[in-house]
Amino acid sequence: MRGRRGASSSRPSPRPAAAAAAAASPVALTGRGGIVVIFGAGVVCGLLSRWLGVPLLAGAGFAIGCALAAFATRPADLLTLVVSPPLVFFAATFAVEFATTLGNGSLMRGVTVGVLATLAATAPWLFFGTLLTVVICLSRGLMTNVRELRDKLAGVRLFEKEENENPVRWDESPTTTQERRLHHGEVD
Template sequence: MRRQRGAAAPRTGGAVTLTGRGGIVVMFALTLLGALLARWTDLPLLAGSGFVAGCAAAALLTRPVDLLTLAVSPPLVFLLATLAAVVLTSLGDGNLLTGSLVGLLTALSTTAPWLFAGTVLVLAVTAPRGMLAQVRELREKLAGMRLFMEEENEDPVRWDDTPRRATSRSRRRRRERPNHADVD
């Protein structure tokens, strides 16, 4: 029996697969949980390990067609989860803006190696699962689009060409045609 285009594939087991957005949500949730625990217990190790765990879970559970989306998102997810944790834990501590800014800079500086480790982990896990093929496919699509854009936007007037000397035949034709000022 043939499957129709766009129809869902029959599930054959209990394997969980996530869309690209779902993988980003999992990464964000585990990073936020780790960052909140780190702020409450004063252990920056929890923030980093939460982020790395979120990166590993998202990279392993995301379906192969969405790996490119997932591969570019860890730095932004890390920043947003850290910012959310700092703002949530700074509520009621006086000046929210300065407390959040100082807390964000401190949190980012103490967990920067974890950001690098999580990003490399996502790339290392997603590369063999098909991300490199998606990058190649995207590059080919962009090259094809660029080719068509150059043809459409090409200027018919070539300003960089040097003017050529007019031949005697073309000089005669110019004398026969009226000048633009003479036409009005």
């Protein structure tokens, strides 16, 4: 048994290297994961705000969710995260209003009035959360994603321009096109 321990200890184990790599890398969410974090924070804090009667909690929770998502999302997905807070804010507000209006009279009227009133009251938090997300993502490398997208789009446009610039008609030769020209009164 002593020989086996000596042989296994001389060989490096892959577990410590993987554990060290996992400990060195922080949690990295995808763009969709960051959107879920923002939505979850918005819904939980929105519900707590309604139940506790503290309107400040809904907006502050959304802004905190935006900051957490911006710090935890991997750099390749920052562009996806930056454009999503307004839609996520609306979806979270709708979910909270739907959950709190359910069973209280007219659902359609209650949700419509509740969503409009909540959006009007918490609009500054929406702008703050969106701005916070943009600022954090800019410091984490958002401009690199924007440049990559611009380069991809420029490559697509360049390819389309070359393709449409000088079309070749394989089905007609130059001699047949001159013969086929219609005169003023003729119809093809």
